[in-house]
Amino acid sequence: MPPLRGGRCALATQAFVRPIWGMHAADWLAQGQSASDVTADLVAREDGRVIRQIHMIDASGATATHKGANFVD
DSSP states (O other): OOETTTTEEEEEESSOOOOHHHHHHHHHHHTTTTTTHHHHHHHHHOOOGGGOOEEEEEEEOOOOEEEEOOOOO
């Protein structure tokens, strides 16, 4: 089940999922951070970013996506 915060955000991860990405992202989005800022923060911290994928939408309707160069469908 994708992490959700009712009325605040939704996101999905795939391609060698790292569950902590979903938990942190949902919490940060629910606190009002933008989807682009949350995505940039997650990617910057992650050594395995080349195999990760995440898609999210924040409360304002803005979206952000990261598809690592070596992610697998």
